[in-house]
Amino acid sequence: MENTVQAFVNRHQLIKQNTTILIGVSGGPDSMALLHFLWRFKDDWNLRLIAVSVDHQLRGTASQADVDYVRDMCEKWNLEFVSTSLNVPAYKQKRQLGTQVAARELRYQFFAEQMNTYQADYLALGHHGDDQAETMLMGFVRSASVRSLAGMPVKRDFASGEIIRPLLCVTKEMIESYCTEHAIIPRRDPSNEDDKYTRNDFRHNILPLLKEKNQNLHRTLRHLSESLQEDDTYLQQEAIKMAENVVTFGNADSGLSFDTNVFKAYPRSLQRRCFHLLLNYLYGEKPQTVSYVHEEQFLKVLQTDHGHIEINFPNRLKLVKSYTTMSFYFMKDYIQPSSYHVIMDPPEEIVLPTGKVISSSIISEPHLEGGAIFVCQREAIALPLHIRTRKKGDRMRWKGLNGSKKVKDIFIDAKVPLNERDIWPVVTDNNGEILWLPGLKKGTPAESGANGDYIQLKYGMEEKHA
Ligand SMILES: Nc1ncnc2c1ncn2[C@@H]1O[C@H](COP(=O)(O)OP(=O)(O)OP(=O)(O)O)[C@@H](O)[C@H]1O
Known part of the structure; x- marks a missing residue:
């Protein structure tokens, strides 16, 4: 595993020397292997490492015991350690979220705070190749966007620095052997086995079937993910340029507008992306679920010669095409969206x-x-x-x-x-x-x-x- 991860880190220039890395450590095999791996390279690369462990208050005393275990290991390896206990059940209730989503939101908020406190360069997470394969398959089955098909990025901007995932290049099996080899006895979270969670269902029931057809599925999917992400980054940059050239942005009330003929002169691939950029801009802090049905309707309205067309989008957003001007704006006096x-x-x-x-x-x-x-x-x-x-x-x-x-x-x-x-x-x-x-x-x-x-x-x- 070491050589594979090291080559991966070098290829993606994931970690620079003389930097500060926070490591999200739950106490499970993945993050313990990651912690151990980085600990071994700490002096060579002159890294400041800080393990961050979160108790989600979801499994009684067991989740506190996981945090204690991580603290003990950090003491043994002489590493800095931070922990917190987050009231996920209350947050879940208040925001009407699922358990996993609530835990994730709170955890990432805490990670972001710690990144800023320590002015850290990286937050390293223990996601591995099997996690990536599951994420991509779930994206393939349940979403219609290229971005979710591409899975998790190897690195992305986050708080004061970047999130990095050095273990995306290895399988769960390799991680388990690494733990055995280095006498690491990780904690086990029983909810990882429960098929009521979609991810576990994909892990236990769908992935093994696909692996039977392609023993190198991980490698194939990793390649697919990386090239999709590279394409995505490039196209996204082009879409941003397109939006800047084409769209007249108003204030929050007046929304935005553009000339349909100028918009249509760009390739369809950028039209779609630009549409989503505009929605992100309009919805801002309150993202809404906009499905491919809306996207298709938008593209169709763009093509039509019909003089006046209006479509309602979620959260009072209205699309109006009047001859060659298309505008998006929020309706002030909200009436239940009805017309289409x-x-x-x-x-x-x-x-x-x-x-x-x-x-x-x-x-x-x-x-x-x-x-x-x-x-x-x-x-x-x-x-x-x-x-x-x-x-x-x-x-x-x-x-x-x-x-x-x-x-x-x-x-x-x-x-x-x-x-x-x-x-x-x-x-x-x-x-x-x-x-x-x-x-x-x-x-x-x-x-x-x-x-x-x-x-x-x-x-x-x-x-x-x-
Ligand atoms: N409670 C937590 N505290 C700190 N970091 C966490 C916690 N839960 C997850 N993470 C980080 O997010 C990564 C992915 O989390 P996920 O829940 O998908 O995996 P996991 O099964 O918890 O992994 P692990 O084998 O490390 O326990 C973990 O490898 C770890 O880096």
Whole structure:
């Protein structure tokens, strides 16, 4: 393990000589191996080492015993030591967080304070190659961003210095052998075995299956992680330049705006990143969950020639496109976000802000019927489709009806509650003809006579895959 870690540290220039390193030590095998490794190189590299150990008050006296164990080992190795006891249960309750997230937030706050107190250059953590593989797989399965697929960075800025992870290049197995070899008897946290935590489930059940297919999975994933992170850093820098060139930033109230033609002249890859940078800027201290559905809607609105479109984002943020000007701003008088307007190019599936899904497909034979399905000839309507909430004066036509009927009256006849009327999807074609009020009324666009394909729309809940 020593040679591998040393080569890794050199390659990434992780540690400079004559520096101060805080080491997060829980007492488990990973951080004890890290502590021991750095201790051995302390004099060669002229390092000031300070072990930091946190009791999260989650496992009664056992977690205090872990901290005591780290203190004893530091005394034995003549190392500086700092510890604290953090009330994770209370913080968890107050902030309505999961246990792991609450513990992590408080721990990192404490780490940051200590970094600043000691003016430390580095915070070294004991994450290793198996942790990285799990993180990347979890990112792959549960997130749609390149950044989470790339896993944990080898180093990143933090408080007065940087977080470094020198053990990312070794496996858990190598760490366990290192501990045995150096007679380190680490503490064991039983919650690491519990499959109710997603990470442990990936560790025990998914990773072994993948390792059967590729014995070098760690190395493959490490390479993937490093190259994704390098690409990410470069693209992020380009996106920052793009935002600086394209966007007019206002104050907190006026939000920001830009010309869609200038924005669209950049590659799609930078458009996406710039979009997220803008959201980070706008949300600032209060990050919101913005999914890829929002990202796709944003990109679509960017492309459309439609004169005026508005979309609601979480926490009162509104996106408005008016001809070639796009702006984001926070609504002052908050009304429950209700209105939306999205564009659909069949075949496509869209998750509406209400959580319901409309999917469209192009079929050669109309065969399905039912309240939640709408079919019409492709030639008979103007694409793309628009899915939006009702507007004043909306009227709808269908076969057998003389003239047209107000959408409002359709809602009243069907006894749709008032609050649902404002979020009910209205599907129109590109000419504004209302085709469908899902579950309520189907329009009948003129038959084109041609024997072409059909557009089929389905409305329902998002499918949850087991
Ligand atoms: N209670 C703690 N006090 C100090 N540092 C911690 C603590 N918990 C975690 N860390 C740091 O964060 C790293 C990653 O934590 P994580 O919970 O993923 O692993 P772990 O199972 O605690 O690792 P270890 O084998 O070191 O116990 C640890 O290796 C350690 O450097």
